Amino acid sequence: MGLVVAADPKLVGIVLLSLRISVTAVVIGCAIGLPVGAAIAVNEFRGRRALIVILNGLMGLPSVVVGLVVYLLLSRAGPLGSWGILFTPTAMVIAQTILITPTLAALSRQVVGDAWQEYREQLRSLGETRLGAAPTLLWDLRFSLVTIVLAGFGRAASEVGAVMIVGGNIDGVTRVMTTAIALETSKGDLPLALGLGFILLFIVLALNAGASVVKETAQRRYG
Amino acid sequence: MRAPLSLLPLALENVVFAVGSRRIIDGVSVRIDAGPRTVILGPNGAGKSVLLRICHGLLAPTAGTVAWNAPEIAGGPRRQAMVFQRPVLLRRSALGNVTYALKLADVPVGQREERAMEALRKVGLDGLGRHSARVLSGGEQQRLALARVWALRPEVLFLDEPTASLDPGAAHEIEQVIAALHAAGTKIVLVTHNLGQAHRLGDEVLFLHQGRLLERTPADRFFKHPTSSEAAKFLEGELPW
Numbered sequence: 001m002g003l004v005v006a007a008d009p010k011l012v013g014i015v016l017l018s019l020r021i022s023v024t025a026v027v028i029g030c031a032i033g034l035p036v037g038a039a040i041a042v043n044e045f046r047g048r049r050a051l052i053v054i055l056n057g058l059m060g061l062p063s064v065v066v067g068l069v070v071y072l073l074l075s076r077a078g079p080l081g082s083w084g085i086l087f088t089p090t091a092m093v094i095a096q097t098i099l100i101t102p103t104l105a106a107l108s109r110q111v112v113g114d115a116w117q118e119y120r121e122q123l124r125s126l127g128e129t130r131l132g133a134a135p136t137l138l139w140d141l142r143f144s145l146v147t148i149v150l151a152g153f154g155r156a157a158s159e160v161g162a163v164m165i166v167g168g169n170i171d172g173v174t175r176v177m178t179t180a181i182a183l184e185t186s187k188g189d190l191p192l193a194l195g196l197g198f199i200l201l202f203i204v205l206a207l208n209a210g211a212s213v214v215k216e217t218a219q220r221r222y223g
Numbered sequence: 224m225r226a227p228l229s230l231l232p233l234a235l236e237n238v239v240f241a242v243g244s245r246r247i248i249d250g251v252s253v254r255i256d257a258g259p260r261t262v263i264l265g266p267n268g269a270g271k272s273v274l275l276r277i278c279h280g281l282l283a284p285t286a287g288t289v290a291w292n293a294p295e296i297a298g299g300p301r302r303q304a305m306v307f308q309r310p311v312l313l314r315r316s317a318l319g320n321v322t323y324a325l326k327l328a329d330v331p332v333g334q335r336e337e338r339a340m341e342a343l344r345k346v347g348l349d350g351l352g353r354h355s356a357r358v359l360s361g362g363e364q365q366r367l368a369l370a371r372v373w374a375l376r377p378e379v380l381f382l383d384e385p386t387a388s389l390d391p392g393a394a395h396e397i398e399q400v401i402a403a404l405h406a407a408g409t410k411i412v413l414v415t416h417n418l419g420q421a422h423r424l425g426d427e428v429l430f431l432h433q434g435r436l437l438e439r440t441p442a443d444r445f446f447k448h449p450t451s452s453e454a455a456k457f458l459e460g461e462l463p464w
Contacts, residue, residue: 121281122311126371127301127327136323140314222314223357 010172015199018176021089021163022156025096029152032097033104034145038134040105041113052109058102063095067165070095074166087168092176095162100152107148112137143218146211154204228293230302230378231257231410233278238287240273240434247273248284249434257378260411262425262442264418266457269431271414272383278412279305279381300328304377308384310368312356317348317367320356324371342374343367346400362393369400379410386420398424418458422446430454 040051072078074086074094085091115137123133138145160178167174169183177200184193233255240248247270255261255278263271276282277289295302312320321339330338343349346366351359356367365385372380382401386394401424405411415421421428425442430451437451449455 119311121276121305122307124281125279125301125305126324129298132327136313143314221358222355 011196011199013172014175014177014180014196015203017089017174018157018178018200019203021092021176022096022153024093025100025156026149026153028093028097029101029104029156030149033101033152034108034138034148035134036101037105037108037110038112038138041109042116042130042133042137052106055102055106055109059106061099061102062161063099063159064161064165066095066099067162070098070162070166086166087170087174089167089174091166092163092174095166096156096159099159099162100156103155104148104152107151108138108145111141111144111148115141143215143222146215150208150211153207157200157204229257230291230293230295231255232292233379234288234290235278236288236290238274238277238284238289240270240277240282241285246434248277250287251431251434251436252287253429253436253439255410255412257410259426260405260413260424261427261429262421263412263414263429263431264416264421264445264454264457265431267416268433270434271416271431274431275305275381275383275412275414279303281305301375302377303379303381304372304375305381305383306365306368306372306385308387310364312359312364312367314355314357316353317343317356317359317370318352320367321371321374325374328375338374339370342370345373345403346370347396360393362389362396365389365393365397366400369397369404373400373404376407377409379412380404382411382413384415384417385413386415386417394420418446430457432457 037055040048040055070091071086073080074083074091075081076086085094112134116133119133119137119140123136128136158178160182163169163174163176164179164182167176167179169175169179175183177196181193181196181200184190184196235251235253235255238248238251239246249270251274263274265271273282277284280289313323315323318336318339321342322335325335325338326332340349340352343352346369348363348366348370351363356364359367369385380401385401386397389397398420401411401413411424413421413424415424422442428438428440428442428445429436430438430440430445430449430453432451432453437453438445438449440450445454446458449458
């Protein structure tokens with residue numbers, strides 16, 4: 001715990017890198033997942049049901065499998081090997097984005113779909129198109145979506161398999177909280193591992209607390 | 224520039240709406256003309272709301288045709304509007320709900336706020352423009368839905384039991400706004416099972432029973448001398464006085 005209190009610069013670096021990677025992945029994941037989820041919710045097309053089943057299934061995507069696939073794509077001999085980004089934070093962002101985007105899409109599809117049932121007649125009556133209804137609903141449900149975004153962040157920040165494989169856990173470059181915890185535990189440095197574990201737990205709890213305050217205040221204000 | 228052709232009259236020809244083998248609307252043919260306020264009356268389950276939705280284009284008939292004099296252009300701004308029993312309002316300010324509708328109606332950005340404020344004034348909500356729409360009272364929410372309609376200045380307004388979940392005071396305010404809309408030139412087509420309201424707001428009555436249109440009579444005559452026995456029974460059972 002001494003390390004936590006002393007704010008060891010190495011430890012701070014690990015925490016900041018973790019946040020940077022996971023926040024970036026969540027931002028990209030939301031930019032893709034939320035519109036896709038909303039579009040599926042308000043549109044009717046062939047194969048919609050199958051797509052929803054696949055999307056829901058992808059929520060349980062094992063992170064090591066994502067790590068392996070991204071590793072194969074980015075490795076020197078892989079199709080994207082020329083990018084030269086394996087074992088960099090960018091590769092870790094890519095892996096986490098792939099991991100959480102289906103979750104963000106599937107959960108927002110659910111929330112937007114429920115609201116669409118309620119809004120459909122009114123929006124169609126006003127002349128709203130399905131294309132326009134998706135952003136309208138996303139904005140209207142912004143406070144409910146906070147929970148979904150947090151779920152995505154939680155999954156990104158706590159996963160270890162994918163970032164370990166594509167990041168390589170290189171000290172000072174790609175070492176994040178989860179990979180550091182795994183390493184320190186296996187080395188037997190339990191105090192450091194525990195310290196990091198507490199920080200991770202604290203960040204996730206603080207974010208959730210903050211979000212629920214935002215949500216409740218907003219719901220009182222906007223109904 | 225030539226004024227666009229009027230939407231009305233609306234002609235329904237042998238319209239059927241079936242769910243499975245059950246015919247909710249069973250062969251309705253009627254012509255709805257511009258001018259008189261049309262009230263659709265009938266007992267629960269007569270198919271009133273379904274008929275209204277078919278007219279408004281929210282439901283497609285299983286058989287038969289629904290033809291406007293000059294149909295709206297697909298993808299263009301709507302020239303008809305509908306007010307539902309429970310208004311659906313977005314999580315925005317009252318003003319924001321009206322400007323959203325104006326945006327969909329292709330009203331230029333610069334005019335939206337002014338037109339929305341004017342509409343809120345018409346329904347007596349001008350003091351609540353910045354309030355969140357979803358925390359307004361039931362009556363205020365329905366008035367906001369009517370302000371949204373007012374701002375759009377539709378040629379035809381369909382109303383599906385707009386006061387069914389309101390107390391008498393709030394219902395009275397809604398009726399006044401509906402009367403004002405009619406006075407401003409909007410054709411009113413109202414579904415209700417409140418006979419007092421039908422009396423106050425109706426010029427002609429379409430009486431629907433088990434999916435069939437049994438009669439179409441001027442309102443004053445309908446309440447005194449309905450032609451169909453079903454309507455007579457309905458009036459007997461439902462008369463509140």
